[in-house]
Amino acid sequence: MDLLRFVTAGSVDDGKSTLIGRLLYDTRQVFEDTLASIERASQAQGLDEINLALLTDGLRAEREQGITIDVAYRYFATPRRKFIIADAPGHVQYTRNMVTGASTAQLALILVDARKGVVEQTRRHSALAALLGIHHVVLSVNKMDLVGWSEERFREVEAEYRGVAASLGIDRVAVIPLAALTGANLVHRASELDWYGGPTLLEFLETVQVRNPARSAPFRFPVQYVIRPQSREFPDYRGYAGTVAAGAVRVGDAVRVLPLGAATQVAAIDRFEESLEEASAGDAVTIRLADELDAGRGAMFVAAGDPVAPASAIEADVCWMSEDTCLAEGQQVLVKHTTRRTRAVVEQLVDRLDIHRLAREPFPERLGLNDIGRVRLRLMEPVVADLYDACRETGAFILIDPATRHTTGAGMTRAVASNAKGGAE
Template structure:
């Protein structure tokens, strides 16, 4: 992928976040409608429901609040993914819930996002959830925060209100690891500064939201490690014509892999070279994240699912004692010392034993509570685990794929936690 964002094939994943009723779903509906990404019958259905509710406007939030329970409550309760494209870029939106009890849903939506849109109601200013979601976004490696000061139409587009929120958020963000911070004054309901610049904010000289998202540079943010290729499957066709074929299939998690490159297989440590790269559309000279390819190697090594191909001079560190940030997601139990769980890292499954809960993070004040001995639902803290086998983890800030794990309850097969090395 080139450094310039010039083609419609460029992809930007972004998550929306903020308090309940800050207008997240309305903003997404406005983006979809103004960029002509919805069909006529979809708009007519939303218009009809809006009329039935007695609204004197078309409630574009209904385009994303698709579950019946969400429509009845007027809130978003699950992560709703929406897709749209402009001539310049393709977008995947994760509309995340605003309620505190759905922190785990926010973690899910932000875990793959390049950017996060933090909505702040101009009438309320910064809230507990504004701080919570901003912290979670930066914790999950989201490098670009866009603070949308929404509902400015309800405060007569007062620049003083906008500037007060900007100052308050900037002070809070100084305690976070924010790589890029942008503020945009908007009215999602009326479309001010969403897709086009608004004449009602003459005091604002920045871009409209869509323009900013179209030109956001994210290619250099992704996977800052060298080559990482988790082997997912060994392809051995049974036909007589392809009996000698052996390909190692997987998704490139880091770096650029080229034909002729030397690689090392972990955990064995054996080295070989890439003899060919196959894809669904034919052979390639190189592969990079997040391409799914099959690698052919010059030597017949004992490689199977769960192995990791890296450059010999830049391997991922082997770790059996894991010190991870963990977001606990299970309603029925807590994360306690002595508990045994299954762990999945890239394509590897193993088991871990919880040795110690070091602290819990108060995600409103960012303070550490070292008096806790367990993590409950939606709580985030640092946990020490002992794994049954070494795992090859990078720092999460360097590579989201090889720096993260999921924890699974073996009795129920439920995903109960998400962890990352930081």
């Protein structure tokens, strides 16, 4: 079975946690002891029915306030597919958590309250999904029971959201009416929605086809560790361990080792105690080369005919995550890109995204907590960076405070340059 990763988002009280809890409950993914614990917690809250939102709202503060703060990950499977759900918070102050949860998602499930329709947070989360390269969106129009299961109201919300999605460049949108509290149209169809002829939410999630750009992207293999057993059984063994970030490689393929620039061939591909003829995106393997090269952690293997060059300047959209500091021009940061780490200088803050108006403000003085802006960085050592839209794995990076070693930002590469003069192009 294949795996679908999706993130849920929406405004406060739109019912994200209840929807996920109901989805897990109706697909029989909840263990008996967990269910018993949730039942006791629901009784302690004075509720007559089980509060399924407690399955995902795990923090004490979340349960007390009735909101999602942290990103909660849940796993479940049906006979047709496996799923990883990232339940992202709805508050604007937790924008960084939404970015974290959506960074690996292939699809965004955005909830709206049928009574309120498209609100500011709907636009914000849709903009973030588009920014993070998520092109599949499911708009779940929740609480249809509170609008009398009205088809007219559903069509109004659908039309409004499709306009928002079109303005953001989101081209694959499905809109599904449901009621998470009762489970209507999540796993089972509801007679009250007999005017709706589309799939239930689960049917859609089981059958939607999402593209994995990494599989069709050029070959990228960031070296994580050099394996040299120094044993009698393998006296000359030298293997480069890591995970194929993009594309595929076969034994005998000609490759280049960057930033060294040396060309060689793939002599063998190992995984545990077996030898493979080919490895593709997502495979954790050890690659042996025909020549002994001075390559270690942070090196990148690419196809010999690939013209890619290490970049010494990049332009990227950065989500600033630090509560203690801001990002400003001239500031030094550490950039961690795949397995490589290098120092960098902020050459320019190009703009800042106004989430409220979905417009960009040019040349801000700084980026603060949860701000998203276009940043130009000059790297002290080159990295093999691709555009984020082409390959997430090699187009993403994190920023680290050189003094505290705390992660302060997450970046998505939009442009690269092989020399620092003039910045990224």
